[in-house]
Amino acid sequence: xxxxxxxxxxxxxxxxxxxxxxxxxxxxxxxxxxxxxxxxxxxxxxxxxxxxxxxxxxxxxxxxxxxxxxxxxxxxxxxxxxxxxxxxxxxxxxxxxxxxxxxxxxxxxxxxxxxxxxxxxxxxxxxxxxxxxxxxxxxxxxxxxxxxxxxxxxxxxxxxxxxxxxxxxxxxxxxxxxxxxxxxxxxxxxxxxxxxxxxxxx
Amino acid sequence: xxxxxxxxxxxxxxxxxxxxxxxxxxxxxxxxxxxxxxxxxxxxxxxxxxxxxxxxxxxxxxxxxxxxxxxxxxxxxxxxxxxxxxxxxxxxxxxxxxxxxxxxxxxxxxxxxxxxxxxxxxxxxxxxxxxxxxxxxxxxxxxxxxxxxxxxxxxxxxxxxxxxxxxxxxxxxxxxxxxxxxxxxxxxxxxxxxxxxxxxxxxxxxxxxxxxxxxxxxxxxxxxxxxxxxxxxxxxxxxxxxxxxxxxxxxxxxxxxxxxxxxxxxxxxxxxxxxxxxxxxxxxxxxxxxxxxxxxxxxxxxxxxxxxxxxxxxxxxxxxxxxxxxxxxxxxxxxxxxxxxxxxxxxxxxxxxxxxxxxxxxxxxxxxxxxxxxxxxxxxxxxx
Numbered sequence: 001x002x003x004x005x006x007x008x009x010x011x012x013x014x015x016x017x018x019x020x021x022x023x024x025x026x027x028x029x030x031x032x033x034x035x036x037x038x039x040x041x042x043x044x045x046x047x048x049x050x051x052x053x054x055x056x057x058x059x060x061x062x063x064x065x066x067x068x069x070x071x072x073x074x075x076x077x078x079x080x081x082x083x084x085x086x087x088x089x090x091x092x093x094x095x096x097x098x099x100x101x102x103x104x105x106x107x108x109x110x111x112x113x114x115x116x117x118x119x120x121x122x123x124x125x126x127x128x129x130x131x132x133x134x135x136x137x138x139x140x141x142x143x144x145x146x147x148x149x150x151x152x153x154x155x156x157x158x159x160x161x162x163x164x165x166x167x168x169x170x171x172x173x174x175x176x177x178x179x180x181x182x183x184x185x186x187x188x189x190x191x192x193x194x195x196x197x198x199x200x201x202x
Numbered sequence: 203x204x205x206x207x208x209x210x211x212x213x214x215x216x217x218x219x220x221x222x223x224x225x226x227x228x229x230x231x232x233x234x235x236x237x238x239x240x241x242x243x244x245x246x247x248x249x250x251x252x253x254x255x256x257x258x259x260x261x262x263x264x265x266x267x268x269x270x271x272x273x274x275x276x277x278x279x280x281x282x283x284x285x286x287x288x289x290x291x292x293x294x295x296x297x298x299x300x301x302x303x304x305x306x307x308x309x310x311x312x313x314x315x316x317x318x319x320x321x322x323x324x325x326x327x328x329x330x331x332x333x334x335x336x337x338x339x340x341x342x343x344x345x346x347x348x349x350x351x352x353x354x355x356x357x358x359x360x361x362x363x364x365x366x367x368x369x370x371x372x373x374x375x376x377x378x379x380x381x382x383x384x385x386x387x388x389x390x391x392x393x394x395x396x397x398x399x400x401x402x403x404x405x406x407x408x409x410x411x412x413x414x415x416x417x418x419x420x421x422x423x424x425x426x427x428x429x430x431x432x433x434x435x436x437x438x439x440x441x442x443x444x445x446x447x448x449x450x451x452x453x454x455x456x457x458x459x460x461x462x463x464x465x466x467x468x469x470x471x472x473x474x475x476x477x478x479x480x481x482x483x484x485x486x487x488x489x490x491x492x493x494x495x496x497x498x499x500x501x502x503x504x505x506x507x508x509x510x511x512x513x514x515x516x517x518x519x520x521x522x523x524x525x526x527x528x529x530x531x532x533x534x535x536x537x538x539x540x541x542x543x544x545x546x547x548x549x550x551x552x553x554x555x556x557x558x559x560x561x562x563x564x565x566x567x568x569x570x571x572x573x574x575x576x577x578x579x580x581x582x583x584x585x586x
Contacts, residue, residue, distance in 0.1 A: 033374050034206040043206060045374040049318070068376075070472035072369050073560045 005159030006079070006104075008041070012065040013160055014075050018092050019084035022054045024147030028084070029060035032151055035169035036064045039161055044069050057092045064160060082154055083107045084133070084146050089120065101125040106157050106200070108133040108146045113201050129157040131200040133192075140192040141185070148189050152197035163197055203379050209370035210235035212344040212377055213279070213305040213363075218243045219385040220351055222303075223274035223392075226254035226265035230284035231317050232367040233307035237279055259284040263291030263302075270300035271407045273397025275351070277302065281367055282309040285323040289330070292360075296331020297423055298407060301354035301361070305347055308336075308468070309367030310555045318556020319367035321468065321519040325496075325529050331423060333361040333430055334497040336467035340365070340375040345447055346494075348380075351389045352437045357430045358395075366469040366519075368556060380445060388444055430498045451500045452507055453492040456482055460489035462571035465508070465534060466517040467493045470552070470559050477564035481572070488568050493530070501537040508534070509541055515548040515571035527551065527580040548576055552583040559583065 006013055015032070019025030026047040033045030044063040061075045077097045086109040088094060098105060103126040109116060110132045117128050131153040133146035141148070151170065155161050171190060178185045207215060214236045217225070225244075229237040244253040254269075256262045262278050270276040280288060285306060295302050311322045324334055335350065337343040343365040354361040365371055396405050411419055435451065442448035453471075456478050457463055464474055471492040481488045491507055491514075493500075508514050516535075518528020526532060531549040538544045550567055553559045563583050570576045 030206075030374055037204065037206040037376050042376050043374065045206070046368075046372060049368055049372070070475045071561065072366075072373070072469040073473045073564075074558045076560070 008064065008066040008160070010065070010067055012063040012069050012071075013080070013158070014078040015062040015064070015080040015082065015154075016075055016078040017060040017062075017082045017084065018088050018094050019058055019060075019147065020088065021056045021058050023084045024145060025058050025060045025084055028082075028147035028150060029062050031148075031170060031173055032154065033062055033064075034173055035151070035166045036062075036161055038169040038172075039165050041065060042067060042069050057088055059092075078103075080104045080106070080154070080158055082150055084150060086111070095120065095122070095126070098126060103127070104129065104157055106131070106150070106153055108150060110135060127157070127202060129153060129200050129202045131196050133196055136192050136195045136199065140188045140195065142188070149192040149196035152193035152195070153200040156197045156200045157202070167193065205377055205379055206374050207340060207344075207377050208235070208372055208374045209340045209343050209365045210307065210372065211239060212340045213347055213365065214239035214243070215379060216344050216347040216385075217277060217305075218249055219380070219382050220275075220277070220348065220389060221249045221386065222251050222277040224252045224254065224266070224269040224276045225278060226256055226262045226269065226276070227278045227280070228256050228259050228262045228284065230259065230281055232309060232319075232371045233279045233281040233284075233305070235371070236305055236307070259287040260291055263288040263295065266302050267291060267295050267298065267300060270295070270302050271298060271398050273392075273394040273399060275355075275392040276300070277304065279305045281307045282311055282317070282323045285327060286311060289327065292327055292330035292332060294408070295360045297419070299358040299423060299426060301358055303347070303350045303354050304332075304360070304362050305343070306362050306364045307367040307371035308364040316555040317367070319369045319371075319469070320554050320556065321364070322554070324362055324364045325520045325522075327362065328497060328529060331359065331427065332497060333357070333359050333427075333434070333495070335361065335363045335495055336493070337363065337365045337370070338469060338471040338492060340370055340373065341377045342449070343370060344377055344379065345441065345445070345449065348385055348388065349437050349441050349449075352440075353430075353434050355392055356437065357426060357433045359426055359430055364468070369469045384444065388441070427498050431495075431500055431503075434495060449494060451495045451503045453494065454507060455490040455492065457489035457491065457507070457510070459487055460511055461487045462513040462515070462568070462574065463489045463491050463508070463511050464515045464517060464567055464571060465491045465493060465530065466519075467496065467530065468519060470517070470519070470564070473559060473561055474564045477561055477568055480565065481568050486572050488572050496530075499533055499537070504534060504537050505541060508538060508545055509543070511545045513546045513548065513571045513574045515550060515567050517550045517552055517567065519551075519553045521551050521554065531580075546574055549580045550583055551580060557584055
């Protein structure tokens with residue numbers, strides 16, 4: 001059973017994104033926040049600002065809630081961690097603070113989930129999801145931009161948003177981004193989200 | 203409309219709706235996007251504003267002063283070193299009573315170099331004759347900037363509308379925006395009493411005024427600030443009537459029957475609300491007083507509020523490096539001094555240079571306030 005379902009009940013759902021500068025962790029967090037907003041949630045999306053360098057480890061964050069979100073504290077114990085680049089697993093300490101009872105780790109990797117789980121020595125309470133978002137991105141968008149497909153995998157892994165409304169929201173946002181002759185990039189991106197939603201394993 | 207916007211986006215969006223006559227700006231992190239997005243509005247023809255790209259913040263404020271003295275509704279945006287470079291000009295805008303409106307993504311001041319959020323820049327400008335608002339959320343930033351136009355013009359005083367740098371300026375939140383027409387209706391047309399371009403009523407702006415009249419000009423400026431608070435309250439009430447969202451000079455959160463409260467400004471108030479709820483659930487009588495308006499200093503409002511409590515923990519997100527704590531602490535204690543029975547006041551400095559202020563930190567301050575004591579005069583939260 002791949003799909004899980006996180007219910008919001010007053011407490012914000014906290015998500016941390018790990019990526020490398022240029023992979024779009026911040027963009028993904030903002031896009032995910034906007035999509036969640038379109039389904040009626042309260043949201044926060046914010047990046048961690050360090051030195052901005054291509055390839056350097058970066059993090060970004062989401063809070064989603066059915067109630068207004070008041071805290072502006074940093075995020076120490078996320079329920080969900082999304083890793084855009086598997087090479088960050090050790091150096092970025094991606095599991096740090098991840099809730100051990102019911103936490104979700106979603107990794108962009110071509111590794112088998114069982115093998116990866118062993119390598120990571122994950123506590124039994126953390127669910128691991130794996131999707132080859134880089135491959136999907138290469139085959140659809142033609143570039144290694146794993147951030148967009150990961151949105152589809154994230155929705156499957158958390159069940160916090162419904163898929164079709166999220167696709168509508170993403171379509172709308174991509175429409176704002178790809179204008180003036182760039183419209184042709186919208187559809188491949190959407191396909192990548194759908195494929196990651198379907199192909200994510202656990 | 204319900205939108206997801208970062209603080210910078212929301213402030214720029216409000217600026218578009220305000221549609222000022224002139225914006226003169228030089229972008230600086232973390233408020234850069236305000237100016238960048240506004241410049242996009244200008245080139246897309248979405249505003250009628252004259253956008254003046256200048257070579258420094260000093261020039262930005264100089265251009266704003268010229269524009270405002272000519273009777274134009276004038277705005278700019280800056281932060282940190284940019285505000286420092288404007289410093290000389292801030293006093294001139296204040297002294298000339300020009301209603302310039304300036305959103306700020308408030309942040310620390312070098313050295314050491316740091317681009318992150320605290321209140322060092324705005325609080326360093328506190329004697330320049332500008333009104334100052336500190337906002338808790340992106341929504342409040344958007345709402346307050348719209349109010350500021352009306353407040354500034356009615357009070358004939360310039361105003362800073364501060365959101366915490368990065369913590370709000372770069373945080374995307376859910377906000378509810380208004381349609382353009384009601385915003386423009388709310389702020390109305392700007393009708394200055396005088397302006398440089400009115401040749402039928404010629405005026406002199408910024409002459410040398412020596413021993414004979416300088417003090418009288420200053421006294422009149424001081425009186426302007428003295429009378430600003432009722433204007434702010436009136437505009438806040440008008441805003442609530444029109445748009446439904448209400449703001450006070452202060453916001454008392456769960457202060458009914460509270461024994462100890464925390465007084466603070468800006469984005470950390472939200473975190474503090476969560477901490478207050480947790481302690482209230484444990485039966486501890488604590489609350490929070492959020493201060494929204496730092497200039498004019500609302501001494502009477504604070505006195506009326508804070509006299510009810512046994513202990514008040516005052517939290518500054520900037521230090522004055524005066525060996526006596528932050529500005530909020532010293533001004534609060536001075537406001538309470540002539541009360542017959544005063545609360546005990548504890549001083550904290552937190553979050554300098556964007557230092558994390560966690561829920562646990564908030565709980566610690568509340569616990570100490572509830573206990574009514576701590577060891578040092580000033581406690582620096584989270585310093586290694």
